[in-house]
Every structure is written in C-alpha cells, then in structure tokens.
Amino acid sequence: MLCVVGAFAQNSEAPSKIITSKFCKDYDLSKLLATEGNPRNSPQTGVDGVFDTGYWRIQIHFEKIVRDKNTPNIYHVIGASRLKGLITPFKGDITITTVTQYDRQLYWVMDTNAGKSGDNPKYDEKATRYTDIDAAYIFYEDSSRKFTGLFSGKLSFGLHQSKNGDLLDDLGDYEGDSFNNFIYNGTWISYTTHQRKLCIWGEGKLPVPNDVSVGVSEFIIAERYQNHGWQRDKNFELADTLQYWWRK
Numbered sequence: 001m002l003c004v005v006g007a008f009a010q011n012s013e014a015p016s017k018i019i020t021s022k023f024c025k026d027y028d029l030s031k032l033l034a035t036e037g038n039p040r041n042s043p044q045t046g047v048d049g050v051f052d053t054g055y056w057r058i059q060i061h062f063e064k065i066v067r068d069k070n071t072p073n074i075y076h077v078i079g080a081s082r083l084k085g086l087i088t089p090f091k092g093d094i095t096i097t098t099v100t101q102y103d104r105q106l107y108w109v110m111d112t113n114a115g116k117s118g119d120n121p122k123y124d125e126k127a128t129r130y131t132d133i134d135a136a137y138i139f140y141e142d143s144s145r146k147f148t149g150l151f152s153g154k155l156s157f158g159l160h161q162s163k164n165g166d167l168l169d170d171l172g173d174y175e176g177d178s179f180n181n182f183i184y185n186g187t188w189i190s191y192t193t194h195q196r197k198l199c200i201w202g203e204g205k206l207p208v209p210n211d212v213s214v215g216v217s218e219f220i221i222a223e224r225y226q227n228h229g230w231q232r233d234k235n236f237e238l239a240d241t242l243q244y245w246w247r248k
Contacts, residue, residue, distance in 0.1 A: 015103040023099040023131070024073040027167055030065045032159065033075060033094065033182070044243040048219070049201020051083055051188065055212055055221060057229030057238075058083045060184075060201050061246045065094075073097075077139065080246040081151075084229070087248055088148055092139035094155060101161075102130045129161045137184060143191055151199055153186015180204035 035047045046061035059082040068074040073096040080089045135155040141148035158181060160168045169181065183202035189195070200206050205219045214222050221230040231239045242248075 016100050017103070018098065019101050019131075020073070020096065020099040023101075024096055028067050028072075029096075029167070030067055030075065032167060032169060033062065033065050033077075035060060035062045035079075045238075045241055046082070046246070047201050047203070048238075049184070049199065050206060050208060050212075050221075051199050052197040054228055055208065055225045056083060057221075057240070058199065058201065059245065063246060077137075079139065081141070082242075082245050086147065087245055088141045088145060090139040090141045090151065092137065092151075094135050094137045096133060096135045098134040100132045102132070131159045131161060131167075133157050133159065137186070141191075147190075149188050149190040151184075151186060151188050153184060153199070155182070155184050157182040180206065183207060 046059040049058045049060060050056065051058040060079065061082075062077050062079040064078040066076045068076060075094040075096075076091075077094060078089075078091045080087055082088075133156070137151070137153060137155050139151040141150065162168060181203045183200070183206070185200050185202075185207060188197045188199040190197075200208065205213055205215065212222055212225065214220055221228075226232075229240055233239045
C-alpha cells in the first residue's frame, strides 16, 4: 500500500499545465470520490458537513458513483443526506471542469508494506506529481418527499500520481492544522420556498468562519452550535453515531 506523507502542498510557483481532457479519459475517479472506504471518513456514518447559518450537522453518503460511458468527466451519483434525523435520497452529477497538474514533485511516498519484518518503512523521495481538480455538482433530492430541494456548488480536491501511475488521495497535510480535501462548497435550495441555505461538507477542516470552527487540527464546531447535532460523548466522539443510516 502506498501512502503520501510529509512535504508541501500545491505551490503556486510550480510549473503547471491543464490536462483535463486526457486525465478524465485516463482515470476513473469513482472510488476516490466515494464517501465510504476513505480512511478519514467513517464508513458507517458518512461524511459530515454544515447546513444553514446555524451550522447544523448534515451527513452525506454516496451509495453509488458511476463514470459516464460517453462523457468521462461526468460522474452519476446516487446517495442520501441526513439532517436533524431526516434521511432523504438524492441523485445527480459531478462534472469535472478543470484538472491542473503541477510539474514540481513535492511529495514523498511511503511504502507501508515495507517494514513488516521490523525494518523502517521505505521513503521514495519526489515520487509523485500533484494534481488539482475543480468540479461542479448538482444533486436532486426526491421531490415526492417533504422538505426537499437540490444541492449545488463547487467541488475541489487534490490528488497525487505515483511513478507507476496510481492516483493517491492528498495525505500530505493530513496531520497539519489546515488539512482539507474533497470539499463540497455550495448551497441547498428548497423546491417549494426557493430559499437558499449554506451547505458545505468534506474531509478535514471545512471552510467556515474561524469563530465557527474552533479546532486546531480537526473540524470542531464552536460551543454555541454543539446542540445542532455536534454533541460529543465522554470519549469526545460525536454522540449521534447512527450506523449505516442511509439503509434505514
């Protein structure tokens, strides 16, 4: 297993090139876009996010992701949201708009299979290239249900390409204070009232005001919002941990 560690994130001074068309044809990102199976997301509870100006906890899970057979930059998604105990299915698309590759190889790759016999893991310096990906998303909730609408906005995430061509999630800043990746930054719009609500979810620290996110190395909501689904137990785990809620 390969794992990206240490070094620097995207460098604006590094030479770059747009590789959107070729990248989308060459790589299927279905597994990397999945909310289940990622080591930093709970496979039992989905991905956490914030909703509206009360910063209510919303959970998102993608049940199925399939790359379009004819248009490889489009991914068809089936999933569900959970907000205030209400579970609502949705479906829609993620459309990759721009893929930028940075030519400077700024990351190391650690072979975590090495060292099983007691040796230290092996580091292969400058083994990857950083790729920055921008996309748009729109997910339609089931309109036959009450209190439904659509999610839309921009998705941004970073990946690395190893020497053998494998794509790796951006773990370089995982232990850093500002780590985030696969950030869905947008809104939810009600079908009936047309009201627009802030809605952001993703890995690591979410892009919200500093007085809302008070954690240093992880996303921790400010105390005044904790009763909006963010209460924690004595082990500092989120108390509302309904497993596989999308199957209910």
